Amino acid sequence: xxxxxxxxxxxxxxxxxxxxxxxxxxxxxxxxxxxxxxxxxxxxxxxxxxxxxxxxxxxxxxxxxxxxxxxxxxxxxxxxxxxxxxxxxxxxxxxxxxxxxxxxxxxxxxxxxxxxxxxxxxxxxxxxxxxxxxxxxxxxxxxxxxxxxxxxxxxxxxxxxxxxxxxxxxxxxxxxxxxxxxxxxxxxx
Amino acid sequence: xxxxxxxxxxxxxxxxxxxxxxxxxxxxxxxxxxxxxxxxxxxxxxxxxxxxxxxxxxxxxxxxxxxxxxxxxxxxxxxxxxxxxxxxxxxxxxxxxxxxxxxxxxxxxxxxxxxxxxxxxxxxxxxxxxxxxxxxxxxxxxxxxxxxxxxxxxxxxxxxxxxxxxxxxxxxxxxxxxxxxxxxxxxxxxxxxxxxxxxxxxxxxxxxxxxxxxxxxxxxxxxxxxxxxxxxxxxxxxxxxxxxxxxxxxxxxxxxxxxxxxxxxxxxxxxxxxxxxxxxxxxxxxxxxxxxxxxxxxxxxxxxxxxxxxxxxxxxxxxxxxxxxxxxxxxxxxxxxxxxxxxxxxxxxxxxxxxxxxxxxxxxxxxxxxxxxxxxxxxxxxxxxxxxxxxxxxxxxxxxxxxxxxxxxxxxxxxxxxxxxxxxxxxxxxxxxxxxxxxxxxxxxxxxxxxxxxxxxxxxxxxxxxxxxxxxxxxxxxxxxxxxxxxxxxxxxxxxxxxxxxxxxxxxxxxxxxxxxxxxxxxxxxxxxxxxxxxxxxxxxxxxxxxxxxxxx
Numbered sequence: 001x002x003x004x005x006x007x008x009x010x011x012x013x014x015x016x017x018x019x020x021x022x023x024x025x026x027x028x029x030x031x032x033x034x035x036x037x038x039x040x041x042x043x044x045x046x047x048x049x050x051x052x053x054x055x056x057x058x059x060x061x062x063x064x065x066x067x068x069x070x071x072x073x074x075x076x077x078x079x080x081x082x083x084x085x086x087x088x089x090x091x092x093x094x095x096x097x098x099x100x101x102x103x104x105x106x107x108x109x110x111x112x113x114x115x116x117x118x119x120x121x122x123x124x125x126x127x128x129x130x131x132x133x134x135x136x137x138x139x140x141x142x143x144x145x146x147x148x149x150x151x152x153x154x155x156x157x158x159x160x161x162x163x164x165x166x167x168x169x170x171x172x173x174x175x176x177x178x179x180x181x182x183x184x185x186x187x188x189x
Numbered sequence: 190x191x192x193x194x195x196x197x198x199x200x201x202x203x204x205x206x207x208x209x210x211x212x213x214x215x216x217x218x219x220x221x222x223x224x225x226x227x228x229x230x231x232x233x234x235x236x237x238x239x240x241x242x243x244x245x246x247x248x249x250x251x252x253x254x255x256x257x258x259x260x261x262x263x264x265x266x267x268x269x270x271x272x273x274x275x276x277x278x279x280x281x282x283x284x285x286x287x288x289x290x291x292x293x294x295x296x297x298x299x300x301x302x303x304x305x306x307x308x309x310x311x312x313x314x315x316x317x318x319x320x321x322x323x324x325x326x327x328x329x330x331x332x333x334x335x336x337x338x339x340x341x342x343x344x345x346x347x348x349x350x351x352x353x354x355x356x357x358x359x360x361x362x363x364x365x366x367x368x369x370x371x372x373x374x375x376x377x378x379x380x381x382x383x384x385x386x387x388x389x390x391x392x393x394x395x396x397x398x399x400x401x402x403x404x405x406x407x408x409x410x411x412x413x414x415x416x417x418x419x420x421x422x423x424x425x426x427x428x429x430x431x432x433x434x435x436x437x438x439x440x441x442x443x444x445x446x447x448x449x450x451x452x453x454x455x456x457x458x459x460x461x462x463x464x465x466x467x468x469x470x471x472x473x474x475x476x477x478x479x480x481x482x483x484x485x486x487x488x489x490x491x492x493x494x495x496x497x498x499x500x501x502x503x504x505x506x507x508x509x510x511x512x513x514x515x516x517x518x519x520x521x522x523x524x525x526x527x528x529x530x531x532x533x534x535x536x537x538x539x540x541x542x543x544x545x546x547x548x549x550x551x552x553x554x555x556x557x558x559x560x561x562x563x564x565x566x567x568x569x570x571x572x573x574x575x576x577x578x579x580x581x582x583x584x585x586x587x588x589x590x591x592x593x594x595x596x597x598x599x600x601x602x603x604x605x606x607x608x609x610x611x612x613x614x615x616x617x618x619x620x621x622x623x624x625x626x627x628x629x630x631x632x633x634x635x636x637x638x639x640x641x642x643x644x645x646x647x648x649x650x651x652x653x654x655x656x657x658x659x660x661x662x663x664x665x666x667x668x669x670x671x672x673x674x675x676x677x678x679x680x681x682x683x684x685x686x687x688x689x690x691x692x693x694x695x696x697x698x699x700x701x702x703x704x705x706x707x708x709x710x711x712x713x714x715x716x717x718x719x720x721x722x723x724x725x726x727x728x729x730x731x732x733x734x735x736x737x738x739x740x741x742x
Binding site: 178 | 250251254258261262264323326327328329331332333334335336337338339340341342392
C-alpha cells in the first residue's frame with residue numbers, strides 16, 4: 001500500500017510537469033509546425049514571424065507562451081544560462097533608447113534596433129526588429145561571466161518566416177488564416 | 190451454534206443463497222456510474238482522435254470553421270458584450286476566487302480528505318488538459334475573427350475544463366448529497382452551457398475543443414469523488430460529529446433486512462443508527478427484531494463495516510506507527526471480511542472467558558468482500574458508565590473485569606466511558622474490536638489505568654485506588670500509571686479528564702509507589718524508514734502543487 005503510494009507519487013511527479021509553459025512546440029523555420037500557425041494567429045497583423053533555423057551546440061529550446069497579441073519563446077544555453085534569450089513577437093514595440101543599425105541581408109524588410117543594457121560580466125541587451133504589422137524583441141540576458149560573443153550564435157540560430165507562406169499553406173486545406181495576407185474574415189468588431 | 194445462544198431465534202431458518210443469485214446489495218454501477226463510463230469512454234475516444242488529428246489539414250477543422258463562420262454571422266454589439274461577460278466567468282480571477290473560497294470553507298470545516306481530492310482533481314484536469322493540448326497542437330479556429338483573449342493551443346478548451354472541474358468539484362465538496370447537490374450540478378451545467386455558447390459565439394474555441402474540455406472537467410471530479418470520497422462514507426455535512434457512517438436507508442436498508450432474514454433467520458422491523466458520535470470505525474446500528482412465537486419484539490446491536498473502514502483503519506495504524514513506534518505491533522487488516530471475522534472471534538473469545546460482553550449473533554454479508562455486518566446482543570436500558578451512579582460494587586466490577594482480562598491474556602485497548610455500560614447494576618464491556626490476544630505488558634497496564642481513570646471520573650481516585658488494591662498489587666498500579674500518558678488513553682477519556690479539572694493522573698501516581706515512566710515512543714529502523722517514506726511522498730505531492738501553483742495563485 002505504502003510502496004504503491006510512493007511509486008505513484010514518483011510517477012505523478014515525473015509525468016506531471018508544470019502546466020504553465022508549452023515546452024514541446026518548437027517554432028522551426030524549415031517546416032510548418034502548428035506552433036507557427038498559432039503564432040500567426042496570436043499576432044495576425046505581423047507579416048513576418050520569428051522562428052528557429054538551427055540551434056548551435058550548447059543551445060536548447062526552453063518553451064513557448066502564446067497568448068492573443070503575443071508570441072514568445074526562450075532559448076537555454078549551457079554557457080549563457082537558463083532562458084538566456086527571450087524572443088517576443090508583438091504588434092508593436094517601444095524602440096526609444098535603441099539605436100537603429102543596418103539589418104543583415106537575410107533580415108530584408110525589417111528595421112533593426114539595438115539597445116545595450118549592461119556590459120560584461122553580466123551582458124544584457126535588447127535587439128528589436130520592426131516590420132509591417134509587427135515587431136520582434138530579442139532579449140539577451142546572459143548569466144554572469146558568459147561571453148557576449150554568444151550573441152553571434154543566436155544570430156545564426158534565429159530567422160524569419162513570411163506569414164504569406166503560412167496563409168498559402170493553410171489555404172491548401174480549404175481554410176483561411178485570418179490576418180495579414182489573407183482574405184478578410186467575417187465577424188470582426 | 191447460533192441456536193444455542195439467547196437472542197435471535199430463527200423462525201423461518203437461515204436460507205443459503207444459491208449460486209448465481211445476487212447478494213443482498215449487489216455492487217452495481219447504477220445510472221450515474223454507467224453514464225460516467227460512457228463519458229469516460231467518450232473522453233478516451235475524443236482524446237485519441239484529438240491526438241491523431243494533430244494539425245490543421247483535417248475535415249474537423251473545416252467543419253468547425255464553417256460552423257463558427259455561421260455563428261459569426263449572428264454577431265451584434267450587445268450580444269458580443271454579453272458573450273464577453275459570460276466568457277469572463279471562465280477567466281483567471283473568477284476561477285481562483287471560487288477555488289479559494291471552496292478551499293477556505295473546507296479548511297474551516299476541517300474536511301481534509303475533501304480538500305485533498307478537490308485540489309488533486311483541479312491539478313489533474315489542468316495538467317491533463319495541458320498535456321493533451323501539447324499532444325494535439327491544434328491552432329485556434331480558422332476563417333473567423335476571434336473576439337476574446339486566448340492562450341495556447343485550442344484543444345481541449347482549457348478555460349471550459351477549468352470551469353467545469355471547479356464547479357463540479359465544488360458541488361461535491363460543499364453541497365450535501367441529495368436534492369441540494371442535484372440542483373448545484375444543474376446550476377453548474379447551466380453556467381457551463383452559457384459559457385459554451387459565449388465561447389462559440391466569440392469563436393475562440395472549436396466545437397470539439399469545448400466538448401473535450403467539458404468532458405475532462407466533469408469526468409475528473411466525478412471519478413475522483415466517487416473513488417476517494419464516496420458519499421456513503423464521507424458525506425458532506427455541516428452538522429457536528431463524525432461522518433464516516435453509511436446511509437442505512439433506501440437500498441442498503443432493504444439489503445440489511447433481506448440479509449438478516451436470509452442469513453440469521455430473523456425479521457428486522459426497524460434499523461436505527463445509534464451512538465454515531467462515539468464511533469468512527471464503523472456504522473453502529475440498533476436493529477428492532479420482530480416478535481416470534483417465543484420472544485417479544487426486541488433489539489439487537491449491529492456494526493456495519495465497509496471497505497472504507499478498512500482503509501481508515503490502515504491509515505489510522507500507519508499514523509500511530511509513525512507517531513508512537515511499533516510498541517503495540519498493530520497490523521492492518523487486509524479486507525472487510527477479516528475485519529468482521531476478527532471482531533466476531535473477539536466476541537466469542539470474551540464470552541468463552543465469561544467476560545461481560547455482548548453475545549455474538551453472527552456475521553451478515555451485505556456485499557461480498559465490501560460490506561459486512563456483525564450482529565450482537567443489545568443491552569436494553571443500559572446507560573454509559575459516564576452517566577451512571579457509581580458505587581463501590583461497580584468500581585469493584587470494573588477492577589475485576591481488568592483482572593480477568595489479564596488472566597485471560599487479553600487487552601481491550603479501548604477502555605473509555607462510551608464502552609462501559611451499566612445494565613441493572615451490572616457492568617458491561619462493549620466494542621471489542623481492538624481486543625488483542627497476548628498483548629504487550631504495557632498494553633495490559635494501560636487498560637488498568639484507563640479503567641481506574643474512568644471510575645475515578647464518577648467518584649474519587651482514593652476510593653478507586655483502595656478498591657483496586659483488592660485485585661492488584663501497588664506495583665501493578667504503579668506500572669499502570671507509569672505506562673499511561675496522553676495518547677495511551679482514548680480521546681473521549683482524555684477529553685472527560687480535561688473537563689473534570691482534577692489532577693486524576695497525578696493523584697493516582699501519588700498513591701502508588703514511585704516508578705519511572707515507561708516510554709511510549711519507541712524508535713526502530715522500520716519506523717524511521719516509514720517516516721521517511723511518508724515524508725518523501727508528502728514532499729513530492731507538495732512539489733506537484735507548488736509546480737502548478739499558477740492554478741490557484
